[in-house]
Amino acid sequence: MVGGGHAGLTAAICAAELGASVCILEGSPRTHRAGNSRHTRNLRPMHEGPTFVLQDTYTEDEYFDDLMRVTDGITNEHLARMTIRESADSVQWLYDHGVRFQPPLGGTLHLGRTNAFFLGGGKAVMNALYREAERLGIEIHYDAEVIDLEFEVDTFKNATVKYEPENKVISAATLVAASGGFESNTDWLKEAWGAVAENFLIRGTPYNMGGMIKLLHKNAAQQIGDPKQCHAVAIDGRAPKFDGGIVTRVDCVSLGIVVNDQAHRFYDEGEDFWPKRYAIWGRLVAAQNNQVGHVIIDQKSKGAFMPPVFPPIVADTIGELAQKIGIDEEQLIETIEDFNQSVVPGNFDHTELDGCHTDGLKIAKTNWARTIDQPPYSAYSLKPGITFTYLGVGVTDKAQVLMEDGAKYKNVFAAGEIMAGNVLGKGYLAGIGMTIGGVFGRKAGKEAAKNALN
Numbered sequence: 001m002v003g004g005g006h007a008g009l010t011a012a013i014c015a016a017e018l019g020a021s022v023c024i025l026e027g028s029p030r031t032h033r034a035g036n037s038r039h040t041r042n043l044r045p046m047h048e049g050p051t052f053v054l055q056d057t058y059t060e061d062e063y064f065d066d067l068m069r070v071t072d073g074i075t076n077e078h079l080a081r082m083t084i085r086e087s088a089d090s091v092q093w094l095y096d097h098g099v100r101f102q103p104p105l106g107g108t109l110h111l112g113r114t115n116a117f118f119l120g121g122g123k124a125v126m127n128a129l130y131r132e133a134e135r136l137g138i139e140i141h142y143d144a145e146v147i148d149l150e151f152e153v154d155t156f157k158n159a160t161v162k163y164e165p166e167n168k169v170i171s172a173a174t175l176v177a178a179s180g181g182f183e184s185n186t187d188w189l190k191e192a193w194g195a196v197a198e199n200f201l202i203r204g205t206p207y208n209m210g211g212m213i214k215l216l217h218k219n220a221a222q223q224i225g226d227p228k229q230c231h232a233v234a235i236d237g238r239a240p241k242f243d244g245g246i247v248t249r250v251d252c253v254s255l256g257i258v259v260n261d262q263a264h265r266f267y268d269e270g271e272d273f274w275p276k277r278y279a280i281w282g283r284l285v286a287a288q289n290n291q292v293g294h295v296i297i298d299q300k301s302k303g304a305f306m307p308p309v310f311p312p313i314v315a316d317t318i319g320e321l322a323q324k325i326g327i328d329e330e331q332l333i334e335t336i337e338d339f340n341q342s343v344v345p346g347n348f349d350h351t352e353l354d355g356c357h358t359d360g361l362k363i364a365k366t367n368w369a370r371t372i373d374q375p376p377y378s379a380y381s382l383k384p385g386i387t388f389t390y391l392g393v394g395v396t397d398k399a400q401v402l403m404e405d406g407a408k409y410k411n412v413f414a415a416g417e418i419m420a421g422n423v424l425g426k427g428y429l430a431g432i433g434m435t436i437g438g439v440f441g442r443k444a445g446k447e448a449a450k451n452a453l454n
Contacts, residue, residue, distance in 0.1 A: 001025065001176045002146050002159070002212055005035035006122075007416025007437035007444075008178035009129040013097060014445030015176075016136040020452050023170070024133070025144040025161060027179065028207040032243075033142060034126035035180050036204035036388055036417070036433075039245035041122060042104075042115040043094075043438065044431030045087040053091060053101040055113045060084050063114075066429055070276055074425025082397050083423055083439045090438045091116045098128035111275055115431040121246075146179075149215045154403065155410045173452040176444045177401070177414040178437075181389035182210025183230060184242065189386070192227035199291040201235060203249075203385045206242040213392055213418060221409075222394035222402040225421025231428045232282025234258075234293060235385030236310045247309040250380045253281060254368050255304055255350065256297035257339055258382070260288040263322065263331035265339070270367035273353070279428030282384040293382040294325050296336070299374040304350055312378035321377045340371040388433065390421035399444035413448050415440035 001012045004026030012022045026033050046063050047054050063084045067075060091101065100119040104112035111117075118125050133140065147167070148160035158171040182188045184206045189197035217223055239248035254274050258281075260266055267284050271277055285293040297312075315321035322332040339358065346356035348370050358365045393414050394402040401412040401419075416437040423436055 001178060003027070003035065003177065003179035003416065003418075004033050004140065005178065005180065005416060005437070006037035006040070006126065006129070006434060007441040008176070009034075009126065009133055010438055010441030011176045011178060011413075011415050011445035011448065012138050013129065013132055013136060014442050015449035015452075016133070016138050018446060018449035018453070020449035022136075023139040023172070024141065025146055025159070025170075026140065026142050027145040027211075028142065028205065030142045032205060032207060033130070034122070035208060037126050037437070038122045039204055039243075040118070040125065040434055041246060042111065042117045042431045043087075043090055043434035044115050044429060045090045045435060046084050047088060051091065053116045058114050066276060067423075067432070069272070070279070070427035070429050071425050072427065076422050079395070079397060080423045083436055086439045086442075087435045090435060093438065093442065094125070097132045099125050100128075111430060114275075146212060146215070149175075149219055151219050154407060156412050174411045174413070174448040176448050177212050177216060177393070177412070177418050178416045178441065178444070179212040180205070180208035180417045181230070182213055182391065183208055183386045183389045185209045188227075193286070196286060196291055199383060200286070201239050201244065201248075201383050201385050202242045203233070203235060203239075203244055203246070203387045204242070208388070208417075210389070216393050216401065216412075220404050221412075222404050222406070223391070224394045224419075225390040225392050226426070227389070227391045229390040229421070229424075229426045230282075231279050231387035231390075231424075231433065232286065233278050233385050233387065234281035234285050234295075234382040236308050237292065237381040237383040238310050239383070239385065244385070248385065249278070250295055250308050250382060251278070252297050252301055252305040252380070253278070253295050255301040256295050256372060257336070257365070258293050258295045259327070259332065259335060261290055261292050261294075261327055263327045263335050265335060265361075265363050266293075268364055268366055270357070270365045270369060272367075275430035278430070281382070282386065285382050286384040291384055294327065295380050295382060296321070296332075296372060297378050298372045299376060300370065302378075308380070310380075312380050314376050314378050316375050316377070318377060321379055325379050325381055336372050339365075340373060343369050343371050388417040388420070390424055390426070392418045392421045395419045395422055395440070397443075398447050399440045400447065411448075411451050413444035415444040
């Protein structure tokens with residue numbers, strides 16, 4: 001197993017439970033093990049009725065419709081529907097392996113029916129899975145970066161692992177690639193995005209450099225996904241370059257307005273529920289001058305969203321707020337006055353698509369539009385926060401990696417972010433990354449074990 005995050009650990013556990021001898025090569029040090037999975041807090045499973053942690057129902061068709069909206073239909077329908085159907089077992093599988101859950105969060109998340117929240121967040125999940133792996137006797141190596149792969153046509157033979165004082169060659173009957181995307185590789189991001197990628201912040205691990213993606217493509221693996229497509233959200237501009245995690249995300253966009261550094265709005269903040277739209281805002285901010293945006297709210301919105309780790313910039317007047325965040329005072333006043341005058345009175349309800357909208361603006365706000373007129377006013381300055389990239393390798397519905405000509409490698413499987421682009425052509429749906437990792441992790445582990453044992 002190359003990669004020790006949620007997908008890799010899931011695959012390793014499933015393989016070991018079937019009797020296979022399993023070795024995990026984790027490229028990070030032990031202190032940073034588990035990649036981006038350390039920062040997660042929920043997954044999105046299908047369910048036909050209420051469960052011990054989920055409300056009501058979330059059917060295959062509704063789930064697929066949600067996915068189609070956020071991806072604009074850019075998905076492999078067969079793999080997507082299979083992922084959705086098999087996600088129904090995800091919560092129970094994790095629970096059976098030591099993971100515990102908690103009631104859903106409130107505010108703008110609207111996820112009580114669709115997403116199962118982890119007690120203790122991603123670190124608690126991964127600690128539980130690592131304990132399970134150790135109990136099963138799985139061999140785990142940290143600081144074990146794979147720097148080369150050897151194949152004989154369609155068959156994996158061995159991996160070269162970077163070690164001090166000398167590299168090691170490890171042979172195996174089967175390879176499972178679960179090593180994430182390339183979001184930490186700024187040079188690669190710049191190849192896709194240009195110089196603006198220098199201003200991107202990386203919400204997750206600094207160790208996802210995309211080495212395994214390059215090695216698999218070099219060895220004729222089928223390439224899927226657009227290198228510019230990624231899970232990119234708007235996060236607080238004060239976040240660190242790496243590993244800021246979910247606490248840096250700013251969740252009040254739908255409750256206010258967002259302006260660029262010229263103090264102009266540039267997109268509909270109320271287009272849809274936040275879990276279906278938060279992952280477009282990183283790309284929207286990335287397209288602005290200096291890759292900066294500013295979300296503005298007033299006192300009415302306080303307490304209606306989960307606050308990020310950084311406090312807002314606060315002022316008693318819009319002009320003072322503009323000065324504090326470094327944008328043109330007169331233009332921000334004009335933008336907010338125009339917005340306020342366009343708001344059509346309605347019954348505001350942030351738990352529903354309430355239809356409270358603007359009228360007469362070039363860029364409308366279609367839900368949750370209400371005047372920004374009650375001081376003190378607050379602002380969060382935003383930058384693009386990249387979670388993971390979608391460029392990866394093509395797979396079958398058994399997680400078997402495809403070659404460029406459509407043939408299958410005999411003994412290579414993939415799970416998690418490295419193959420998520422098969423399902424996520426663009427956009428994101430809150431919690432689906434963990435869903436993809438769990439479904440394909442279980443498939444990859446079971447199929448890899450069958451291959452190795454036979």
